[in-house]
Amino acid sequence: MKDDTVVTKGRHPASRRQVLHGIALAGLGMVAGGAGVLDAAWPAAAAVPASGWPQQAFAQKSEAAALKALYGLAAEPSDKVALDVPEIAENGAVVPVSLTTSLPDVSAISFLVSGNPFTLAASYRLSPGTEADVSCRLKMAKTSDVIALVLAGGKLYSTRKQVKVTLGGCGG
């Protein structure tokens, strides 16, 4: 949608962000070893920069490219992933989504919106012991599919549902 260059506006060099992110983590009293726990469960193929925020995956415009940048794995559709989205969203700026799954060993959950300028909306990392039950609110530019990805036991599972949007949430 619109000009490609606009999205990079206002972005500071990664180094500064990493430094500040580091400060935030230090403020939490997280030692390096503690932070490493989350990364250990992550497939080596995934392109995750040092700051942890998957910049490349968030820059992808197609579903397949985002999936590749995020996990480097193919997703297998699964009925064990329960995605709860509204059938019709009157306001695309606030679309509640929630996901639960009965799959064991879930280490990551991601939400993609196929009709958005950038498909990846949110990606969550779960430590062992964290329940595979996540809710949040997303923006949707137009009627399209919400795709949920669950990384469980090193395999990627997905499910998708269409949401009809009557008023887009990305302006313009």
Added chain:
Amino acid sequence: MPSTIRVRAIAGSDTTEVQVLIQHPMDSGFVKDKNGTLIPSHYIETVTFAWNGKPVFTAYWGPAVSKDPYLKFAFKGGKKGDPLQIAWTDNLGQGDATTARLL
């Protein structure tokens, strides 16, 4: 300045349910203001949650997360009074952190 983070973390019998609301514009970089100038993107990239100093949950967000983001998740364990540390940083290097007590 009051915290930008509002937390409600309730310790149940075996799991703790965490709900959080963060005040943030979450500008996508696609919206124009009334003069027709693009509002530059400004959104939270990372939110971390640690219970008793141990990371339990990390959120990576893009500009497609709604303004004043809401998030809910749950983890095993946790008892009343335990500290839950929450911190966020955005694409402009701003951030906030807070420590909540489980209810």
